[in-house]
Amino acid sequence: VTARTGAEETTARIHPLWHVVPAVFVGGLLLLGARSLVVADSRFGWGMFREVLVVDVDYVWVLEDGTQRPHWPGAELKGPAHRLDGRPGHLYGYGRRAMRDWVTGYVRWRARRDPPPGAVALRGVAAWTVNRSGPTWRDVVEAPVPP
Amino acid sequence: VSAAPGRGLAAWTRFWFAREPSQRLALLRIFFGAAVLFQAMGVHGLYRLPHVRAGLPRHFAPDEYPLDAFRLPWPGLEWLPAPGYEAYRALEIALVPLAALFTAGLFTRVAGPLLALTFAYLFALSQLTYHHHLFLFLLGLLALGFSPAGDHYGLDAYLAGRARPRPLRMVLPVRLIQVLLPLVYLFSGLQKLTPGWTSGEYVRLLGQGGWFQGPVSAAMLAVASPRALGLLTIATELLLAVGLCVPRLRRAALWVAVAFHLTIDLTMEVRGYSWAMLALLVAYAAPGPPRTVALYDGACGFCGRSVRAANLLDWLRRVRWVDFRVPGAAEAAGGPAPAVLEREMAVVRSDGSVLRGFDAWRDLLGRFPATFLAAPLLRVPPVARAGRAAYARIAAERFCLAGGACEIQPPPASRAAA
Numbered sequence: 279v280t281a282r283t284g285a286e287e288t289t290a291r292i293h294p295l296w297h298v299v300p301a302v303f304v305g306g307l308l309l310l311g312a313r314s315l316v317v318a319d320s321r322f323g324w325g326m327f328r329e330v331l332v333v334d335v336d337y338v339w340v341l342e343d344g345t346q347r348p349h350w351p352g353a354e355l356k357g358p359a360h361r362l363d364g365r366p367g368h369l370y371g372y373g374r375r376a377m378r379d380w381v382t383g384y385v386r387w388r389a390r391r392d393p394p395p396g397a398v399a400l401r402g403v404a405a406w407t408v409n410r411s412g413p414t415w416r417d418v419v420e421a422p423v424p425p
Numbered sequence: 426v427s428a429a430p431g432r433g434l435a436a437w438t439r440f441w442f443a444r445e446p447s448q449r450l451a452l453l454r455i456f457f458g459a460a461v462l463f464q465a466m467g468v469h470g471l472y473r474l475p476h477v478r479a480g481l482p483r484h485f486a487p488d489e490y491p492l493d494a495f496r497l498p499w500p501g502l503e504w505l506p507a508p509g510y511e512a513y514r515a516l517e518i519a520l521v522p523l524a525a526l527f528t529a530g531l532f533t534r535v536a537g538p539l540l541a542l543t544f545a546y547l548f549a550l551s552q553l554t555y556h557h558h559l560f561l562f563l564l565g566l567l568a569l570g571f572s573p574a575g576d577h578y579g580l581d582a583y584l585a586g587r588a589r590p591r592p593l594r595m596v597l598p599v600r601l602i603q604v605l606l607p608l609v610y611l612f613s614g615l616q617k618l619t620p621g622w623t624s625g626e627y628v629r630l631l632g633q634g635g636w637f638q639g640p641v642s643a644a645m646l647a648v649a650s651p652r653a654l655g656l657l658t659i660a661t662e663l664l665l666a667v668g669l670c671v672p673r674l675r676r677a678a679l680w681v682a683v684a685f686h687l688t689i690d691l692t693m694e695v696r697g698y699s700w701a702m703l704a705l706l707v708a709y710a711a712p713g714p715p716r717t718v719a720l721y722d723g724a725c726g727f728c729g730r731s732v733r734a735a736n737l738l739d740w741l742r743r744v745r746w747v748d749f750r751v752p753g754a755a756e757a758a759g760g761p762a763p764a765v766l767e768r769e770m771a772v773v774r775s776d777g778s779v780l781r782g783f784d785a786w787r788d789l790l791g792r793f794p795a796t797f798l799a800a801p802l803l804r805v806p807p808v809a810r811a812g813r814a815a816y817a818r819i820a821a822e823r824f825c826l827a828g829g830a831c832e833i834q835p836p837p838a839s840r841a842a843a
Contacts, residue, residue, distance in 0.1 A: 292438065292442050296441075296442065296597070297437075297441075299597065299601075300441045300597065300600065300601065300604075303568075303601055303604070303605075304604055304608075307604075307605065307608045308608070311608060311611070311612035311615075314612065314616065315612070315615060315616065320557075320616060321552075321555050321557075321560075322560060323612050323616065324557060324608075324609050324612040324613040324616065325612070325613070325616035326557055326613050326616070326695075326698075327617075327627070327631065327636075328616045328617065328619065329619065329621060329627070330627075330630065330634070353494065354494040354495045355494065355495055356488070356490075356491050356493070356494045356495075357489065357491035357553065357554070358491065358553040358554060359491070359494070359495050359497070359553050362495075369634070372555070379497075379552070380497065380552070380553070383495075383497040383552070384495055384497070387495055387497070388495070408621075409621050409626065409627055409630055410630055411626070411630075
């Protein structure tokens with residue numbers, strides 16, 4: 279018979295799966311925080327007020343013949359999504375990568391809904407200035423229109 | 426060397442899975458539940474407190490419903506069904522009674538998980554509605570909502586009666602919160618190590634953008650430069666990340682954290698973030714056997730009532746009350762002689778130091794969760810002078826204050842025998 283310490287008694291009562299809970303919790307927080315620092319996406323990384331982007335997004339339908347036709351979002355952009363509506367000067371606080379995800383998500387979603395005749399892709403051109411006074415960045419994302 | 430992994434596993438297990446009395450967990454439930462309740466009712470922002478109106482039931486207009494158009498699901502969660510407006514509104518409103526039940530400790534084992542799951546579902550529906558404070562609420566609810574947080578200080582505990590067993594509980598939920606907070610401060614501080622913050626430019630932009638609110642912010646901006654505020658914010662967050670992890674620094678770190686979040690909430694619109702962080706700081710309240718002994722006069726009815734009142738405030742049971750008239754009790758506790766205790770009560774602290782009279786009460790009030798924030802006011806010199814004078818007078822007339830015949834009651838035989 280071996281006398282057990284308090285810690286061993288605790289171990290004996292704990293199902294092994296319990297150990298996954300703190301490992302996932304702490305590991306997840308560390309990974310998300312590190313990711314947030316690396317990819318300029320402060321979501322899940324506690325980047326409170328890291329930077330403010332002044333965002334201006336323009337959209338064009340790319341037609342079969344190579345010409346372009348402007349696209350103006352409508353009522354489908356409600357609430358927080360209004361920052362994607364193409365009007366200049368919207369403020370966004372969660373980082374460049376997060377904004378790019380939003381624009382990408384929108385053009386993919388919109389390209390599948392009622393594209394104009396002959397359209398092969400919807401393109402979003404996002405321009406943003408960091409903290410109002412920084413350089414202007416430009417990012418282009420494109421989603422094909424499904425056949 | 427071969428024993429090192431075993432020791433490491435034992436330390437890991439002790440840290441996360443040791444069992445302890447669950448008063449601290451219950452306090453977390455109350456404070457964090459209240460923060461969730463205020464969040465669900467749209468009550469936040471100390472800077473606008475006089476103008477806050479709670480919505481009961483919460484007003485939720487159709488144009489606030491974001492899911493009938495482009496909703497941008499999280500990767501991997503596209504399968505989650507989006508509720509219609511009425512169902513979404515019902516879920517938003519349901520957060521209020523669920524949070525109220527959880528805070529009050531009524532049907533805790535049902536209300537807690539339901540609250541956490543409802544909140545998680547609403548959070549997971551769309552990337553577009555992400556906010557840091559909502560993520561903080563979600564993590565807090567996942568840690569606390571499924572825990573046995575209703576053993577103390579709640580209606581479940583009250584209705585079950587005193588005879589109900591209150592087993593030791595796993596410390597895991599409290600530890601998750603204790604690890605969460607330093608990581609929030611750490612990453613928040615690291616993310617601000619940018620030229621915009623260290624030069625103060627970003628604080629200036631926040632000011633120009635109308636982010637600072639309320640009268641306190643105007644005074645703050647008049648006193649401190651944007652650069653100083655930026656550097657102070659970064660330093661505070663990084664120091665809190667370290668201070669909360671180091672036992673010697675924890676007490677000071679807790680005070681800094683309270684001041685930090687109160688300042689933020691008095692000057693900026695951060696929704697429920699500050700209140701949630703303040704509530705979660707309760708995770709650092711130290712439980713355990715009472716190491717502070719208070720020596721009081723058991724022959725005085727007024728003193729007995731004072732002890733009962735103090736016990737109502739001592740939620741973590743950190744103080745043990747001892748009647749100095751029991752022979753040998755004061756000596757055993759390391760307190761002053763009974764002749765001294767005839768004049769004033771005394772507190773023997775864990776380090777063996779002794780405080781008497783008003784100073785003793787001030788020390789006790791600084792230990793109670795309900796009063797520790799106000800206790801420092803008793804250190805203001807005029808307040809302390811008035812307090813000592815009032816205490817001396819009350820102590821001298823305590824037998825008359827009891828409503829009796831101004832005589833010392835003989836100690837009961839049982840007490841003397843003990």
